[in-house]
Amino acid sequence: MLGRDIVVINSETIAEDLLGKRSLNYSDRMNMSKMLETYGHTFDTALLNHDDTWRGHRRVLQQSLRPEAVTSYQPIQLRCTAKLLDSLANSPESWWKHIQLFSSYDILGVIYDHDMPPDPENDAVQQAANMGVEIGTIIASPGLIALATAFPFLKYTPTWCPGGRWINAANSRKHMKDFVDVPFNTVMKRMACGEAGTCLVADALAKFGNTGKVSNAEQAIKDACATAYGAGGETTASTLTVFTLAMVLYPHVQARAQEEIAAVVGNERLPDFSDRSALPYIEAVLRETLRWRPVVPLAIPHAATNNDIYNGYVIPKGAVIIPNVWAMARNTEKYPSPDTFDPDRFLDPNGKLNEDTPDFAFGFGRRICPGRYLALGSVWVAMAQILASFSIEKEKDSVGSLIEPNPGWTHGITSFPRSFPCNFVARRE
Numbered sequence: 527m528l529g530r531d532i533v534v535i536n537s538e539t540i541a542e543d544l545l546g547k548r549s550l551n552y553s554d555r556m557n558m559s560k561m562l563e564t565y566g567h568t569f570d571t572a573l574l575n576h577d578d579t580w581r582g583h584r585r586v587l588q589q590s591l592r593p594e595a596v597t598s599y600q601p602i603q604l605r606c607t608a609k610l611l612d613s614l615a616n617s618p619e620s621w622w623k624h625i626q627l628f629s630s631y632d633i634l635g636v637i638y639d640h641d642m643p644p645d646p647e648n649d650a651v652q653q654a655a656n657m658g659v660e661i662g663t664i665i666a667s668p669g670l671i672a673l674a675t676a677f678p679f680l681k682y683t684p685t686w687c688p689g690g691r692w693i694n695a696a697n698s699r700k701h702m703k704d705f706v707d708v709p710f711n712t713v714m715k716r717m718a719c720g721e722a723g724t725c726l727v728a729d730a731l732a733k734f735g736n737t738g739k740v741s742n743a744e745q746a747i748k749d750a751c752a753t754a755y756g757a758g759g760e761t762t763a764s765t766l767t768v769f770t771l772a773m774v775l776y777p778h779v780q781a782r783a784q785e786e787i788a789a790v791v792g793n794e795r796l797p798d799f800s801d802r803s804a805l806p807y808i809e810a811v812l813r814e815t816l817r818w819r820p821v822v823p824l825a826i827p828h829a830a831t832n833n834d835i836y837n838g839y840v841i842p843k844g845a846v847i848i849p850n851v852w853a854m855a856r857n858t859e860k861y862p863s864p865d866t867f868d869p870d871r872f873l874d875p876n877g878k879l880n881e882d883t884p885d886f887a888f889g890f891g892r893r894i895c896p897g898r899y900l901a902l903g904s905v906w907v908a909m910a911q912i913l914a915s916f917s918i919e920k921e922k923d924s925v926g927s928l929i930e931p932n933p934g935w936t937h938g939i940t941s942f943p944r945s946f947p948c949n950f951v952a953r954r955e
């Protein structure tokens with residue numbers, strides 16, 4: 527883009543070699559600072575260059591989202607899953623919206639200890655966060671960057687013009703500011719009254735607040751937390767939507783997963799985190815969901831800091847490096863018939879999990895997704911409890927014929943199925 531060298535990596539091994547082993551040289555992002563400043567999108571960890579500000583954000587996120595730390599968020603994940611099951615039982619036809627709300631409040635809970643109110647449509651925190659994500663995603667899209675760079679005057683487009691809501695810079699700056707400030711200020715007020723519970727903001731302030739370990743700590747925490755909401759809400763929902771599609775299309779996989787839950791957990795209670803290691807087939811379903819339709823199919827492009835040579839190829843300073851996660855997931859040597867949803871790929875002949883984990887779904891090297899352990903927990907518990915509580919079946923049309931789901935897919939940084947007809951049929955009283 528914009529006259530740069532572009533390197534597309536289709537192989538997991540090469541991605542590991544360059545982005546992992548040579549991460550010092552391949553952890554930068556494209557320099558879009560002028561554009562991001564114009565549109566008020568300067569807080570975003572995922573778009574920061576490989577500098578000290580980014581290091582501060584990463585420290586905050588990695589400390590609070592490491593495997594041992596995310597267990598403290600399990601009560602929030604279980605609470606949100608209970609609400610999801612309840613909503614699916616009450617209005618199964620709105621399953622897609624319920625999954626979006628689950629993911630949104632799961633992440634808002636973990637980051638800001640913000641619980642779902644009875645009327646989420648009027649929740650100022652969720653509205654500010656979602657509007658920020660909507661505008662932020664468009665600002666960071668290659669199409670808008672190219673347009674706004676070629677025609678800078680477009681930043682003055684009135685908001686009432688078609689597309690003006692997104693390309694008008696003042697409007698964007700306002701929403702970006704609300705996105706970062708509103709949820710953070712809300713939890714800060716609750717913390718001041720001693721009302722806030724466990725959450726990432728509280729944890730990070732306790733660890734880094736006045737310690738000098740992270741410069742400008744409060745701002746770094748605030749910005750990293752807004753990024754985490756933006757990066758985590760949609761990806762978690764997208765992964766659960768892919769899982770739903772897979773269960774509808776592969777009923778024998780669903781039946782086997784349900785049999786495993788019945789055999790290990792029984793029918794008297796729902797599976798929870800303590801059952802995870804005893805449910806290898808459910809874990810394999812999770813891994814296959816991440817592989818089958820990776821929801822961030824081209825990850826986020828990295829950039830080379832200096833010239834480099836790899837396997838005789840010159841990779842110039844500033845080159846944009848695109849990890850083609852989609853191609854890695856379709857490596858037929860590793861994953862024969864890659865379009866088939868087959869959790870057995872991740873099991874050995876004894877039904878135990880093998881060593882393969884589709885980590886490529888979370889990117890590479892120093893930029894690898896810091897929210898992956900949290901995401902895996904949220905998706906796992908929602909999947910396991912949905913499977914225990916419902917059968918996800920094809921919808922029938924007016925004459926009783928089964929409707930084959932053929933959803934449209936979103937096209938952007940994330941890719942996931944739009945809503946499609948299916949039925950969540952209760953399996954328990």
Ligand code: HEM
Nearest residue numbers: 571572754757758761822825826888889890893895897901
């Ligand atoms: C299934 C869910 C998720 C998937 C598939 C996913 C995937 C990704 C990918 C592919 C990247 C780009 C990595 C790279 O540049 O190499 C990324 C970055 C990121 N993710 Fe996630 N993610 C998920 C959930 C989350 C969650 C729950 C959070 C936070 C709570 C989160 C926070 C971030 C952040 C902050 C970055 C930017 C990292 C940086 O640039 O240093 N993600 N994610």
